[in-house]
Amino acid sequence: MCGIVGYIGGQPAAPFLVEGLTRLEYRGYDSAGIAVLSRDAKAKEKTTAVRTVGRVRELEAALPKRLAGRVGIGHTRWATHGPAAERNAHPHRSADGRISVVHNGIIDNAASLRAALEDAGVEFASDTDTEVVAHLVARSEADSLEAAVLEALGRVSGTYALAVMDERHPDRIVVARSGSPLIIGVGDKEMFIASDAAALVRHTDRAVHLDDGELATVTATGFHTFDQYANATERTPVQLAVAVEDLELSGHEHYMSKEMREQPEAAETVLRGRLDERFATARLDGLMLDPRELRSFRRVKILGCGSAYYVGQMGAQMIEDLARIPADAEAASEFRYRQPIIETDTLYVVVSQSGETADTAFAVNEIRRKGGRVVGLVNVVGSTIAREVDGGIYLHAGPEIAVASTKALTNMGLAFGLLALHLGRLRDLSHADGLRILRGLERIPGQIREVFESEERIREVAGRIAGAQSAFYIGRVRGFPVAREGAQKFKEISYVHAEAYQTSELKHGPLALITPEMPTIAVIPDDELAERNIAAAEQVLARKGPLVAVSHPGVDLARLGVETITVPKNEPELDPILLTIPTQLLAYHAAVALGHDVDKPRNLAKSVTVE
Structure with missing residues (x-):
């Protein structure tokens, strides 16, 4: 929802931070800011922080002309605690200015932590939940920044993706993730941090996706990942599946216009290699379920939010029509709060364009905790939901920038068509009807082009x-x-x-x-x-x-x-x-x-x- 960027290396940090935040504008926000550590050890202010309300262009206009620091973090904020105001924009800093923090997510116990800190004499400069983290880290007596962050997070409950800078440790940025995405981009003697791969693609094609409960120390020459108990974890960089040209307007007035017109090609991509004419069915190896397992399910429950929920209703109807299995869709945001009965003979299907939708990810956790089998329809490889589900169908719609989903939504519908066909052919759907649906799926890209006429x-x-x-x-x-x-x-x-x-x-x-x-x-x-x-x-x-x-x-x-x-x-x-x-x-x-x-x-x- 918000955007995080960070840089550490041999180049000035500010240009990357501004560019990265611009790339993340589509995620939605109301204010923006950066903090950069000075290269001048004698400088009176070791950290330069600039925050503004509005678009990244207002932030860029407010930056000092010379901002040469090579370590920095930045953020675009979507208001949760406190209105859109400069005092509430990130980065947030400790009272002495030493610690700077950017944060996505919500600290559930922020009110009690704030009260305790105020009782201890801390004065707050914002209305946000994030500021408590900066003060907790600054007040720690731990010997290292990593230990101080671990100590602070030990007192925090909620969701977060965090990046923390410390003037005493100008050679590193410590990052942490729990319930909100965070990626480390790997460069040549420079490293990048972002909440979304879109911020990284002009600078590197290799990245590390942190898991929930994982932290990392990022320096100019590399990274070290560890868990909440300070035990080292193993992370290997993977190839990013996003190209720079995918993120450009390419002559269109709006991203939504561009993405609507990309639907025929996106539809062809999601269908490619998945239509089995010989057996009049769909090939869905990514489900990680063999025919015997799929036949054992007596019901299908689909979970999504917003447009993903509505396309889930379309999918439920397709499944009932073709597979003759009871199926229904439900808003993922309500699912775990109604004490759902998780049945082992129900196939749970979660739907998310980004693969990071918090309500849907929490539903996945609830299902898995109670022993249910859950698969995902997700557009982003390596996303949280894609890594947490038991299997799934990647949508292959390509990057979607506009807030209103179009091509990903259409590919969700096509993925449900594939799933319904697959389930139907395992049951009583005839070869002739299977071939009828297969032919129908093949016609859709061309028919989308007809609509645009x-x-x-x-x-x-x-x-x-x-x-x-x-x-x-x-x-x-x-x-x-x-x-x-x-x-x-x-x-x-x-x-x-x-x-x-x-x-x-x-x-x-x-x-x-x-x-x-x-x-x-x-x-x-x-x-x-x-x-x-x-x-x-x-x-x-x-x-x-x-x-x-x-x-x-x-x-x-x-x-x-x-x-x-x-x-x-x-x-x-x-x-x-x-x-x-x-x-x-x-x-x-x-x-x-x-x-x-x-x-x-x-x-x-x-x-x-x-x-």
């Missing part, structure tokens, strides 16, 4: 509804998750209130809100419920409600005279994947028409690493 019309429709105060999205059975995801996209980037309802529920209350000022976006697939969906649309029109239909060529809507966005027809089980694409475009063009920052919607973050 209607983009200009979709832009015009979006411009007409952008000025509304509220909007309804409605859909039924397979169409309902499409409506939920559509409403999510519309509200998060256009800031227009949007709600999703099952079409059948309109008459049970929401119809009272239909007015000429309240547009309704109706998902009407060409399926067995098409006539019922059309009847509901007529109820909206009878009350003079503006209506936009997202539908198929075979649905007769001409007699209603409504605005229709037509989507190519695929197999009924796979149609929701394609029906989602126009809702992305509607949201995007509405947000553009309203002049909003499409890639960085207010108050939101790309990877939600706090509860």
